[in-house]
Amino acid sequence: MPVFADVDTGVDDAMALAYLLASPEAELVGVASTAGNVPVQQVCANNLGLLQLCGATGIPVSKGAEQPLSAPLRTAEDTHGPQGLGYAQLPSGGEALTAHDAAEAWVRAARAYPGELIGLATGPLTNLALAMRIDPALPTLLRRLVIMGGAFDYRGNTTPVSEWNISVDPESAAEVFSGWTAAWSPDDAAHVPIVLGLNLTENIAMTPALLNRLADAAGASSAPMSVRDERGTRSTTDNPLIRVLEDAMRFYFEFHFDTGDGYLAHLHDPLAAAVALDPELVGCRETTVDVELTGALTRGMTVADWRGHWGRPPNALIGTEVDPVAFFDRFISRVGAFARRLA
Template identity: 75%
Template sequence: MPVFADVDTGVDDAMALAYLFASPDANVVGIASTAGNVPAEQVAINNLRLLELFGVGDVPVSLGAAAPLSIPLRTAEDTHGPEGLGYAHLPQTDRSLTPYDAAQAWVTAAREHPGELIGLATGPLTNLALALRLEPALPRLLRRLVIMGGAFDYRGNTTAVAEWNTHVDPEAAAEVFAVWGAAWGLHAPTHLPIVLGLNLTENVAMTPSILSRLAAAAGSDSSQLSVLDDRGTRSTATNPLIQVFEDALRFYFEFHFDQGEGYLAHLHDPLAAAVALDPDLVLYQQATVDVELTGTLTRGMTVADWRGHWGRDHNARIGIGVDPAAFFDRFIERVGPFARRLTDPDYS
């Protein structure tokens, strides 16, 4: 299945990309670099270097808008590290960006794969909103759209009520939901975007023990990360991808621990990548979603009208249930052998 990924890489975005490239049922046809966790330029560098690490072919990577639609950019180096990948160092590469921007990349990929393309957005929706301005028919060109963003009847992780991606560019999120709803509405509910908010994704928590399982599946030694380790301890894993994951996730674990959530990491974006390929991993409820833009305390909040009070067509299928163990089993089954082939090309 052709997949176009719009990411703000990001620890969990990097793991989402690894999942896509490890999946035999996915053909990544383009990557958009969105400003969010780090600035767009750094996101693009991370994406190009990840392709080098993965050892994959020439996948188009495009640079996205430098700032949200109407407000200054806010980034999250405290969460993801100064370059977005925690303590990890990615290999250098001579790969280059496309001559066209990320909004055009969305449109180009959709036109090249009409009715087949799966869109995945795991960062702020700036580039997708700009793409919809370029091509209002984009919703009808896609087979499926999966968005990681929002928090539905659930606490925020950036403000009391707002999730990070939506908070960074709430105007873009509001525009995407409005345009998608107008394009489809109730007439084609299976084409409504799948939206995975914190209410769902915070159920999927990577832990040191799960990370050790991944290392074993990759045929690699593991650093056996522990909350008792010195901050910034570097990975001793023998596999290059596991080493990057351990160094990136250590930073992510430390951040979550400092937030009082435990020595773990929520894998929001890898779950979204898995759902993009297999929507049946999650249970859904249709609703009408809008984004609060003017509230003094609630700006950036995603509001779901579950009961039709607004009298508007549904514009989203909101994830409401997931089996974390099933997700991690699938993640390890795919990414483990993918990592192993980096050091043992004959492994199958």
């Protein structure tokens, strides 16, 4: 299955890319770099370095817009570290970026695989919104789109009501949702995006025990992590991918601990990657979604019209149910085996 990933890499974005590369049914045909967790230049470096680490050659990486559509860029180094991957160190260099930008990359990939391409967006939707300006029919070319973003009947993680990806560029999210509906005729609007919000993804909590299972699956000896460890302790494993993931995850654990969630980390983006390949992993409910743009207290809030008050056609399948055990079994099996092959 051809997959095009739009990411703002980011600890959990990196783990999502590793999952795609580890999945035999997936062919990663392009990566769009979005400004979000860190500035877009750093996102590009992270994507190129991770692909180089994983021996994934020939996958085009494109640079996206440096700013959201209309708001100033906010980044999240406190969550993901100064370079976006916690304490991890990636190879530098690698292949060159494409000469065209990320919006054009979306359009080229969709036209190259009409009706086949799976789109995955795990960062702000800036690039996708710009791509849909280039080709408003782009949604009709995709097999499906999975978006990690929003919070539905659930607290936000950036403001009391907004989730990070939507909050960074709410105008682009609103444009994507409205444009998706407009691209289809009223009689042929079945391909609405699957949207995984915090209400679902915060059920996917990586713990030190699960991370140790991943190292075991890779055949990598590694010291189990603990909240009692000195901050910034580095991985001891010789496996290159497991070392990067452990060093990235330690920073992520520490951030979640400091914000009162416990010594764990929510794997929002790897779940989205898994659902992109197998939507049956989650239960969904169809509805109409819009994004609040002007509220003094609610800007960036994703509003779901569960009861159809607006009288508008559905434009999203909202993830409502997931089995974390099934997800982690699949993630650990795939990424562990992939890391073993890289050793």
